[in-house]
Structures are given as structure tokens and as C-alpha cells.
Amino acid sequence: MNAPATLDARIPPGPLETKWDTFKAEMKLVSPANRRRYSVIVVGAGLAGASAAASLAELGYPVTCFCFQDSPRRAHSIAAQGGINAAKNYQNDGDSVRRLFHDTIKGGDFRSREANVYRLAQLSAGIIDQCVAQGVPFAREYGGSLANRSFGGAQVSRTFYARGQTGQQLLLGAYQALERQVALGQCRMLARHEMLDLVVVDGAARGIVARDLATGAITGHAAHAVVLATGGYANVFRLSTNALGSNATAIWRAYKRGAAFANPCFTQIHPTCVPATGGHQAKLTLMSESLRNDGRVWVPCVPGDTRRAPEIPEAERDYFLERRYPSYGNLVPRDVASRAAKAVCDAGGGVGPGGYGVYLDLGDAIARLGRPAIDERYGNLFEMYQRITDEDPHAAPMRIYPAPHYTMGGLWVDYALMSTIPGLFVLGEANFSDHGANRLGASALMQGLADGTFIAPLTVGDYLASAKLADVEVGVTHPAFAEAMAGVARRVEALVSARGRRPAAAFHRDLGTVLWDECGMSRSAGGLRAALESVAELRAEYERDVVVPGRGSELNQSLERAGRVADFIELGELMCRDALEREESCGSHFRVEHQTPAGEAKRDDARFAHVAVWEHAGPDAPARRRVEPLAFTTVTPSERSYQ
Amino acid sequence: MKLDLHVWRQRSVADAGRFERYQVVDASADMSFLEMLDVLNERLAREGGVPIAFESDCREGICGACGFMIDGVAHGPRARTTVCQLHLRAFRDGQELWLEPWRARGFPVVRDLVVDRGAFDRIIAAGGYITAPTGRAPEANAVPVAKPEAEAAMDAAACIGCGACVAACPNASASLFTAAKLAHLGHLPQGQAERASRARGMIAEADRAGFGGCSNAGACEAVCPKGIRASTIARMNRDYLAAVWRGRADPVDS
Numbered sequence: 001m002n003a004p005a006t007l008d009a010r011i012p013p014g015p016l017e018t019k020w021d022t023f024k025a026e027m028k029l030v031s032p033a034n035r036r037r038y039s040v041i042v043v044g045a046g047l048a049g050a051s052a053a054a055s056l057a058e059l060g061y062p063v064t065c066f067c068f069q070d071s072p073r074r075a076h077s078i079a080a081q082g083g084i085n086a087a088k089n090y091q092n093d094g095d096s097v098r099r100l101f102h103d104t105i106k107g108g109d110f111r112s113r114e115a116n117v118y119r120l121a122q123l124s125a126g127i128i129d130q131c132v133a134q135g136v137p138f139a140r141e142y143g144g145s146l147a148n149r150s151f152g153g154a155q156v157s158r159t160f161y162a163r164g165q166t167g168q169q170l171l172l173g174a175y176q177a178l179e180r181q182v183a184l185g186q187c188r189m190l191a192r193h194e195m196l197d198l199v200v201v202d203g204a205a206r207g208i209v210a211r212d213l214a215t216g217a218i219t220g221h222a223a224h225a226v227v228l229a230t231g232g233y234a235n236v237f238r239l240s241t242n243a244l245g246s247n248a249t250a251i252w253r254a255y256k257r258g259a260a261f262a263n264p265c266f267t268q269i270h271p272t273c274v275p276a277t278g279g280h281q282a283k284l285t286l287m288s289e290s291l292r293n294d295g296r297v298w299v300p301c302v303p304g305d306t307r308r309a310p311e312i313p314e315a316e317r318d319y320f321l322e323r324r325y326p327s328y329g330n331l332v333p334r335d336v337a338s339r340a341a342k343a344v345c346d347a348g349g350g351v352g353p354g355g356y357g358v359y360l361d362l363g364d365a366i367a368r369l370g371r372p373a374i375d376e377r378y379g380n381l382f383e384m385y386q387r388i389t390d391e392d393p394h395a396a397p398m399r400i401y402p403a404p405h406y407t408m409g410g411l412w413v414d415y416a417l418m419s420t421i422p423g424l425f426v427l428g429e430a431n432f433s434d435h436g437a438n439r440l441g442a443s444a445l446m447q448g449l450a451d452g453t454f455i456a457p458l459t460v461g462d463y464l465a466s467a468k469l470a471d472v473e474v475g476v477t478h479p480a481f482a483e484a485m486a487g488v489a490r491r492v493e494a495l496v497s498a499r500g501r502r503p504a505a506a507f508h509r510d511l512g513t514v515l516w517d518e519c520g521m522s523r524s525a526g527g528l529r530a531a532l533e534s535v536a537e538l539r540a541e542y543e544r545d546v547v548v549p550g551r552g553s554e555l556n557q558s559l560e561r562a563g564r565v566a567d568f569i570e571l572g573e574l575m576c577r578d579a580l581e582r583e584e585s586c587g588s589h590f591r592v593e594h595q596t597p598a599g600e601a602k603r604d605d606a607r608f609a610h611v612a613v614w615e616h617a618g619p620d621a622p623a624r625r626r627v628e629p630l631a632f633t634t635v636t637p638s639e640r641s642y643q
Numbered sequence: 644m645k646l647d648l649h650v651w652r653q654r655s656v657a658d659a660g661r662f663e664r665y666q667v668v669d670a671s672a673d674m675s676f677l678e679m680l681d682v683l684n685e686r687l688a689r690e691g692g693v694p695i696a697f698e699s700d701c702r703e704g705i706c707g708a709c710g711f712m713i714d715g716v717a718h719g720p721r722a723r724t725t726v727c728q729l730h731l732r733a734f735r736d737g738q739e740l741w742l743e744p745w746r747a748r749g750f751p752v753v754r755d756l757v758v759d760r761g762a763f764d765r766i767i768a769a770g771g772y773i774t775a776p777t778g779r780a781p782e783a784n785a786v787p788v789a790k791p792e793a794e795a796a797m798d799a800a801a802c803i804g805c806g807a808c809v810a811a812c813p814n815a816s817a818s819l820f821t822a823a824k825l826a827h828l829g830h831l832p833q834g835q836a837e838r839a840s841r842a843r844g845m846i847a848e849a850d851r852a853g854f855g856g857c858s859n860a861g862a863c864e865a866v867c868p869k870g871i872r873a874s875t876i877a878r879m880n881r882d883y884l885a886a887v888w889r890g891r892a893d894p895v896d897s
Contacts, residue, residue: 055777071764073804074706133780135773135828137796144787168705176772183768214753243700280678283702387728453777503688549688555754
């Protein structure tokens with residue numbers, strides 16, 4: 001079988017502004033009375049998953065929703081701090097759908113699909129309406145109207161926020177809508193269930209295999225369509241800002257069943273995180289990018305200056321972002337800010353233990369606006385910082401350093417958010433669609449809710465109405481289910497009976513070190529080749545030497561971790577291959593061989609204005625690389641300048 | 644630093660459970676409490692033991708997954724701090740500590756320090772929402788919300804659903820959790836239409852799940868990592884009384 005080298009995203013014809021309307025006008029509908037005959041599985045209960053499950057259930061489809069956490073309210077969307085973008089133009093500062101679209105395309109360094117990004121910008125305003133109606137307590141002005149703040153990569157204030165807990169409040173809104181459908185009997189919620197395989201029948205996604213994490217029971221679940229909203233894979237680096245449980249297993253299992261994986265090497269390193277302190281550290285903690293609104297990033301002019309930060313006079317500080325990027329200053333996009341901090345520290349100019357940190361200083365803002373105003377905006381972040389470091393950020397600037405945070409790459413989807421497997425939809429961070437090579441702040445929440453609330457409920461319906469699915473209800477007695485369930489059971493058994501010496505956590509640390517060093521903020525051909533060898537060795541060693549305590553038939557957190565780490569190792573290999581093949585720099589993907597004289601990312605549009613789409617070719621063959629060419633009809637790709 | 648831990652080990656809900664003792668000898672004051680347990684668990688795995696099950700996810704105090712008793716105090720000794728944000732600098736070198744799961748009829752033990760808090764989801768499903776199906780929302784700025792009301796809603800909405808309030812309460816009451824959601828939605832104009840049915844539904848479900856009533860002990864407020872005030876419970880009681888009173892003359896709402 002020879003698949004064509006390029007993929008068709010099935011983008012509706014016509015001008016950008018009317019594509020989504022065209023899609024909606026031409027899509028097929030399932031009549032209200034027939035919807036109860038089509039069941040949908042939603043895996044993941046974050047913003048994308050919970051909003052999709054609730055919205056699909058509201059339409060009348062019987063939905064079963066899965067999450068690995070003990071409650072859908074704990075999905076990692078909850079940890080998003082700063083805010084959610086929307087082109088409301090409430091500030092009268094010149095914002096528009098067109099401008100949000102343009103900022104997102106440019107922020108992504110011209111590696112995202114215009115049609116999807118334009119639709120995202122169009123849907124953004126309705127998301128805010130929906131959330132307010134659900135009772136999300138956004139920040140307000142004294143007149144009672146909604147407040148906004150500015151964010152990196154934009155020159156307008158379009159970010160809506162709920163203190164430093166925007167993700168929490170949006171997720172609770174979606175979760176509450178989901179629980180309402182649970183109470184109505186329209187949605188069945190299976191918490192503490194982890195998807196371990198996708199079931200494909202006659203080429204279409206027809207269900208999943210899940211493990212009940214409390215009892216170890218392995219069960220099959222059939223449906224007419226499967227929606228994955230299982231988040232990103234930044235934990236491939238082990239130390240990231242993601243929750244400990246965030247993992248790639250669902251999308252990786254789907255990949256191995258035939259869903260193509262797009263741009264795996266596009267991983268975002270967030271500039272403002274609390275620096276790591278020691279080997280015991282379980283994760284890195286983000287300090288919201290919104291701090292860069294009022295905070296100024298600097299290091300001492302003289303490397304190795306041992307004075308305390310407040311004792312260093314203004315003239316002896318290097319505000320390196322303001323110096324290098326005068327027009328955006330501290331609000332440059334994340335990839336730019338992260339690389340600038342790394343460059344300063346690599347040159348020996350960093351601060352704090354180990355020299356891998358820069359100051360984020362809110363002193364000027366506190367002096368200008370007063371401590372209460374700053375505490376109202378960022379109080380919870382200050383508290384968090386103080387807890388971790390035992391230092392008071394009111395008295396001395398915070399120390400920050402970049403950390404893996406988000407993955408723009410993910411399963412490839414077409415305009416309808418359907419993967420290369422018919423009937424398998426992928427939403428939110430788990431897909432690749434909207435952020436190109438770099439995501440702008442406050443855009444992940446926007447995308448999760450756009451995908452789940454407004455797009456998937458319609459596109460899934462369109463699929464169900466047009467797909468010629470087998471008349472016979474595919475039950476879990478189908479051979480494809482039996483095969484997948486037996487495979488999962490074998491895998492679990494192999495892990496718990498492994499008699500090696502090293503826990504999966506140790507392998508995860510090794511993998512993280514290799515990927516952070518060679519496939520992190522800067523990458524080179526030589527480094528990536530070496531990383532590919534190291535990861536292959538690690539994979540072999542894992543098979544030989546992992547130990548998983550406990551049994552498969554009970555709550556076993558070591559077993560959960562072991563399965564996820566095994567998948568991360570395989571994914572790490574694909575990331576390195578993708579990074580090696582993309583011989584250009586763009587957004588977060590910085591190849592040292594390809595940079596401008598000023599040290600900025602240098603794209604190669606002639607060769608790489610495309611999405612790299614990887615297809616699994618079996619256990620012993622290397623993955624196949626296909627492409628989706630990117631056409632820019634509205635925005636002309638240019639060198640991204642934030643100077 | 645060193646710690647002398649007594650940890651509750653219980654294989655399943657059917658198992659009786661008992662304390663087991665572990666010596667931690669290589670901890671550092673900059674570790675979080677859970678990172679110390681991670682290190683201990685990795686050692687247990689290498690030595691052929693079975694690691695201690697405890698729940699956590701975000702490790703930054705917002706997801707609400709973590710939580711257990713340290714010396715009888717939910718989330719341990721530091722006020723307004725989840726156990727994932729508690730660092731060992733809060734303890735003395737060589738200190739002896741007793742770790743136990745949340746103990747409440749509504750929270751059956753799953754394993755070791757992990758309990759089943761599904762009852763909280765059922766309380767939310769019983770009315771802890773605003774009915775706003777996708778597509779029916781008016782323009783977001785159409786209804787102004789006075790800043791103090793929005794702030795009060797946000798104060799209550801900060802609840803992370805960890806269950807510490809239940810664990811600390813002598814009655815194992817879920818009142819603070821339930822009241823926080825009622826206050827969040829009740830402070831907003833969008834939440835008024837269902838205010839009465841919400842109070843009745845959520846409180847009835849909390850009773851059904853086996854949580855006790857509130858007798859004003861105030862232990863919940865003392866351990867709440869998000870500083871939810873016990874006064875929200877008084878507000879819940881007012882909502883409930885008003886709902887029950889109205890319910891007598893309101894057949895639609897009964």
C-alpha cells in the first residue's frame with residue numbers, strides 16, 4: 001500500500017472568513033431522535049474533553065467519558081494560571097478576529113494551518129460568553145464589566161482571567177456542565193480509568209481498551225466514534241511543568257494503531273518557571289507569564305556579581321529582553337524569552353545556585369502601583385514561589401528559568417479535527433493543529449474550549465451522519481476487542497513480571513536528561529544523532545532491567561508509571577528523528593546550524609513550510625515521514641521580528 | 644535530614660490496615676513532603692518492597708488530588724498549604740510522624756493513603772452547576788457583575804475539592820465543600836435561577852453519601868488549603884432554609 005506523500009486536510013473552499021460557515025452549511029446532521037443511536041467515547045476530562053463530553057451529551061449523543069484521575073475536576077487544565085485569549089476588543093485597543101489570527105500565526109512562526117487558526121480566532125469570543133453563562137468568576141472592573149490583561153506576543157489586551165487560577169475556573173465550569181449530564185444520565189463518567197489501546201474495526205475507530213486503575217480490571221468499550229482529549233507530552237522530558245500523571249499513552253497507542261503524529265519535535269519551553277534545585281525534584285513549577293506584564297527580566301551586568309539583587313543599582317543591571325527587543329520588551333513570545341534567558345546563563349551571566357536563573361523583578365510595579373494592587377493580580381503566585389523557595393518575592397526579585405511546558409505537536413488532524421483514522425477525533429493539546437512551532441500565552445485554554453465546545457460536537461455529528469458504519473452494533477465481543485484486550489493484558493503481565501533492578505522512575509530521569517540536553521531549547525544534528533543512539537540503548541535497557549513492584553490486579557502506581565515511561569521512550573525517539581529531519585529553525589525548534597546573525601530562529605520556507613506527519617510502520621521499521629504542505633494566502637510569512 | 648515515619652498501609656478497602664514504620668535518612672529540607680515519599684518509594688521498589696500509594700498530580704496545590712493526615716492534621720502543619728506544597732523545612736531533623744488517609748464514611752479507602760472521593764462529584768452532579776447548554780449564552784458583558792460580588796464568588800470558587808475539610812471535621816461533614824460551591828454560584832447573577840434547587844439537591848446528596856452535619860467546630864476552615872471561610876456554611880444554611888420554605892409553596896421546584 002502506497003499512501004500519497006502529502007496529506008489532505010479537507011479544508012473547505014472559499015475565503016478564510018467563510019470557511020467555517022461553509023463547513024457548517026454543508027455538513028450532514030443527525031436528527032435529534034437518531035442521536036441516541038450513536039454513542040461517543042471521550043477520553044480525557046480537561047477543558048477539551050469535558051467540554052466536548054458535555055456538549056455532545058447536550059445534543060443527545062450517549063457519551064462515555066474517561067479520565068485517569070480520581071475525578072474529572074483534576075485534569076491538568078486546572079493548573080493553567082494566566083488567562084484565556086478572546087478577540088472581544090472590550091478594551092477598544094484595535095483588537096479583532098483578524099488580529100488574533102495574525103498574532104497566532106506569527107507567534108507560531110508560520111508553521112500552523114491558516115484555516116484552523118482563523119476559525120479559532122472566530123470562535124474565541126463565544127467561548128467567553130459560554131464561560132460567563134456557566135458562572136466562571138472572571139476578573140471584573142468596578143463598573144461590573146469584564147477585565148483584561150495583556151500577554152506575550154500581542155500588543156493588545158485580550159486576555160480574560162480569574163486571578164492566577166484561570167484554568168481552574170474554566171475547568172470547573174466545564175466539569176460542572178459535564179456532571180450535569182452525568183446526573184441526567186446522558187453521560188457515563190469513568191474516573192480512574194486509563195486508556196491503554198484503541199480498537200479499530202474495518203478501518204474506523206470503534207472503541208478503546210481501558211484499565212480500571214483501582215482494581216486493575218481491563219475492559220473494552222465500544223462506540224461509534226472516539227474522541228481523544230488527553231493532553232500533551234511535555235513529561236517526556238520528565239521535569240516539566242505538567243502534572244505528574246500527564247502522559248502520552250493514549251495518543252501513542254492510537255499512533256501505533258495508525259493515527260499519524262504531526263510535528264513531534266515542536267515542544268514549548270516556558271520562560272518563567274522556578275529553577276530546579278536538586279535531583280529529588282518531582283516537577284518544575286510555572287510562574288504565570290502574566291507576571292511579565294509587570295515584571296522586568298534582568299541579570300547583573302557583571303557575571304558572578306555576588307550582591308543580593310536589591311543591592312545592585314539600576315545602572316548595573318542588564319534588562320536583556322528590553323535591550324534586545326525594544327518594541328515588545330518583556331512581552332516577547334515564550335520561545336524568544338526562553339532562548340534569551342538560556343543564552344545569558346550559558347554565557348555565565350545567570351543568578352542563583354548553579355547559575356541557571358534570571359531575575360523576574362516586580363519591584364518597579366510595586367513601587368508604581370502599590371503592593372495591594374500587585375497582590376490582587378499575582379498574590380497566589382507570590383505565595384507559591386515563597387513556599388517553594390522560602391524567599392519573599394516582595395523583598396527580592398524571583399529567580400526564574402525556562403522549563404518544558406506544552407507540546408504543539410500531537411496527533412495529526414484535518415479541518416474537522418479527525419485523525420488519519422476515520423472516527424478518531426483529537427482535541428486540545430493532544431492534536432497539533434493551531435499553534436505551529438510556538439504557542440502564544442493564554443491560547444491553550446482558548447483552543448481546548450473551541451475544540452471541545454464548538455467544533456467537535458458538530459464535526460463528530462457530520463462524521464456519524466455520513467460514515468457507513470457496520471449495521472451491527474460493534475460489541476466488545478468483536479474479535480478486534482478481544483485482540484486488543486489480550487494485548488493490553490500481556491503488556492501489563494510483562495511489566496509486573498519483569499525481574500530487573502531499576503524502577504521506571506530511574507529510566508524516566510535518564511530519558512529526560514537526554515532529551516533536555518539534545519532535543520530541548522537548542523538542537524544540533526550531531527546532538528540529535530547521539531540522542532537517537534542513547535534513546536535506543538535506553539529502550540533496550542528498559543526491556544532488560546526495569547522492575548515493577550506489586551501486581552496488575554490492584555491499584556499499582558508503579559505499574560501506571562512504567563507503562564507511561566515505556567511509551568515516552570518510544571516517543572522520545574520520534575521527537576529526535578523529527579528534529580533531525582527538520583533542517584531549519586522555527587519557533588521552539590531551534591537548530592544551532594540555522595540562525596540569523598542576531599541569533600534568532602532562521603526558517604527555511606522553501607523546504608519546510610509543511611507539517612511533518614509521521615506514520616507508524618510496525619515494530620521493526622522506522623516511522624514513515626509524510627507532509628502536509630502549508631499554504632499562506634492571507635499572511636505572508638516573514639522573519640518574525642519582535643524588535 | 645532524617646525522619647521516622649509511621650505510614651498507614653492498607654491493601655484494599657476489605658483489608659484491616661496497620662501502621663508500618665520507615666526510616667528516611669537522606670532527605671533535604673528543600674524537598675517537598677511528597678518528593679520525600681517519592682524517594683522513599685523508589686528505595687522500596689529497588690529493595691523489593693511495595694511502594695506507598697498516595698495521590699498527587701499537579702504538585703502545585705491546585706488540582707486537589709493530594710492530601711493525607713500528618714500527625715492528625717489534614718495536609719500537615721502549615722496553614723493554607725496542600726501536602727504537595729509542604730516542604731520538609733517545616734519539620735525537625737529526626738522528627739517522628741504518623742501518616743494516615745482521610746478517614747470518613749463518605750471516603751472509603753482505596754489503598755494506603757488513597758481514598759475514593761467520588762462522593763464529591765456526586766454532590767456537584769446534584770446541582771453544583773448553572774444550566775447553560777452550549778450555544779445559549781448571551782453576550783458576556785450583557786450582565787454586569789459588581790466587583791465585590793465577583794470577588795466573593797472567586798473566593799469561594801477557589802475550593803480544590805481535596806477533602807481536607809471532611810477529614811478534619813469531627814462529624815466528617817462535607818459542609819464546607821458544599822457551601823463553597825453554593826457561595827460561588829450564588830454570588831453571581833447567572834446563578835440565581837437555580838439557587839434554591841441547587842441548595843436542596845447538593846445538601847440531600849451530601850447526606851446520602853454519609854457525610855455528617857455541621858456543628859460549628861471550625862476545623863474545616865483551619866485546614867482548608869485555599870482559605871475558604873466557615874462563614875460560607877452559614878450562607879449555605881440561609882440558602883437551604885429559604886429553599887425549603889419556598890419549596891412548600893413551589894410545586895415546580897419540589
